[in-house]
Amino acid sequence: METSNLKKAGLKVTLPRMKILEILENSETRHLTAEAIYRELLDSGEEIGLATVYRVLTQFEAAGLVCRLHLEGNQAVFELERGGHHDHIVCNQCGRVEEFFDETIERRQREVAQHHGFAIKDHALVLYGDCTDNACPHRPA
Amino acid sequence: METSNLKKAGLKVTLPRMKILEILENSETRHLTAEAIYRELLDSGEEIGLATVYRVLTQFEAAGLVCRLHLEGNQAVFELERGGHHDHIVCNQCGRVEEFFDETIERRQREVAQHHGFAIKDHALVLYGDCTDNACPHRPA
DNA sequence: GCTCAGATGATCAAGATTCTCATTTCTATC
DNA sequence: GATAGAAATGAGAATCTTGATCATCTGAGC
Ligand SMILES: [Mn+2]
Ligand SMILES: [Mn+2]
Ligand SMILES: [Zn+2]
Ligand SMILES: [Zn+2]
Numbered sequence: 469m470e471t472s473n474l475k476k477a478g479l480k481v482t483l484p485r486m487k488i489l490e491i492l493e494n495s496e497t498r499h500l501t502a503e504a505i506y507r508e509l510l511d512s513g514e515e516i517g518l519a520t521v522y523r524v525l526t527q528f529e530a531a532g533l534v535c536r537l538h539l540e541g542n543q544a545v546f547e548l549e550r551g552g553h554h555d556h557i558v559c560n561q562c563g564r565v566e567e568f569f570d571e572t573i574e575r576r577q578r579e580v581a582q583h584h585g586f587a588i589k590d591h592a593l594v595l596y597g598d599c600t601d602n603a604c605p606h607r608p609a
Numbered sequence: 610m611e612t613s614n615l616k617k618a619g620l621k622v623t624l625p626r627m628k629i630l631e632i633l634e635n636s637e638t639r640h641l642t643a644e645a646i647y648r649e650l651l652d653s654g655e656e657i658g659l660a661t662v663y664r665v666l667t668q669f670e671a672a673g674l675v676c677r678l679h680l681e682g683n684q685a686v687f688e689l690e691r692g693g694h695h696d697h698i699v700c701n702q703c704g705r706v707e708e709f710f711d712e713t714i715e716r717r718q719r720e721v722a723q724h725h726g727f728a729i730k731d732h733a734l735v736l737y738g739d740c741t742d743n744a745c746p747h748r749p750a
Numbered sequence: 751g752c753t754c755a756g757a758t759g760a761t762c763a764a765g766a767t768t769c770t771c772a773t774t775t776c777t778a779t780c
Numbered sequence: 781g782a783t784a785g786a787a788a789t790g791a792g793a794a795t796c797t798t799g800a801t802c803a804t805c806t807g808a809g810c
Contacts, residue, residue: 480776482788502767517790522767524788538679540733542766542798557727566725573717577736580714584707586698586738592681593734595718597727621807623757643798658759663798665757683767683797 477531484516488524492534492548499537499545499556499565539565539594559599566599618672625657629665633675633689640678640686640697640706680706680735700740707740 471481479485491508492500506521525546528534534546539558555573557566573593581588598604612622620626632649633641647662666687669675675687680699696714698707714734722729739745 480787482776484789515790517792519768519791520789526768544766557722557725557729559727560730566727568721568725570717570721573714573721576711576714576717580709580711581698581736581738584698584709585741586700586707586736587741588698588736588738589701590737591735592737594732595722595727595729596731596733597722597729600726600728621756623807625758656759660760660799661758667799685797 473533477528477533479527479531484514484520485524487512487514487516488521489528489533492546498567499539499547501543501545503543505546537594538592540596555593555595557595557597559601559604560596561598562601562604564599564601564604614674618669618674620668620672625655625661626665628653628655628657629662630669630674633687639708640680640688642684642686644684646687678735679733681737696734696736698736698738698740700742700745701737702739703742703745705740705742705745 471486473489474481474485487509488505491505495508497504502518502521502525505525506516506518509516509521525534525536529536529546533549535549536544536546537556538544539556552569553574554567554569557568558564577591578588612627614630615622615626628650629646632646636649638645643659643662643666646666647657647659650657650662666675666677670677670687674690676690677685677687678697679685680697693710694715695708695710698709699705718732719729
């Protein structure tokens, strides 16, 4: 089971950490806010504090288990690190998040950075638009 | 002078708005936080409240006079709208911000979005790296 | 100069995230 | 399996950024 991931990351195997990892692995939504994870914990009867959720997520991020994204909105979202880098498209109407990877964009980013004398380490790219999905109602809030 | 910009935007010409616009136009740093603008106002002896700075910047943004960016950090930064869209490279060490525009990246973004069934409206792209500028000390805080 | 819609400033408030610290839980050891 | 020490947790306070309230002030038109 997944406790090996925790041990590998040098993190003590505790109940909150296991539960949070479980939610990240099994939730139908790949991109979750800390509060969404917290609510799922409450719903499944776990007595885990919100501060712990934030703390654990930050540790998971430092350990490379999850990555943190800022997708226009005040809350950060977290997703399990699954090896490959990717960027995101967000629907302005329904909030749906799609993932993509485009080698041309990645290469041009490296070239642009080099051209400006930067050793590029990371980047954040988010596209915003309206998804033409037939199941896209306007976002409630 | 610049009061015409305010009038054009349908905003009453007031002292705080003029001073803030002036700072955005004349500051050596193109990308300023609300607090940085507030401090410049204080330094030049103006008695303008921080709430007004935030309010005015939000109005300027709505009027298309400035745009608001989130460049890794808790504070948003604002810059004068000068017509052309561009993206940013930020130095992890000294915080220097460079601007760039790459038509290939722009085009691929449109293509990727279309491919995923999105009508793209906007995007946020920030590259992070170490600038090899000889005048780049490690950032103090 | 006068009027009043609109703008300002002081303060309070909200939302997200982190910090503090007493208490609890792992892990290692016996 | 019991025990001790280190690390983790939970409750709540604290912080930081930004927006809201509301009484007061100011600018544009007359
Ligand atoms: Mn993703
Ligand atoms: Mn810029
Ligand atoms: Zn949608
Ligand atoms: Zn630098």
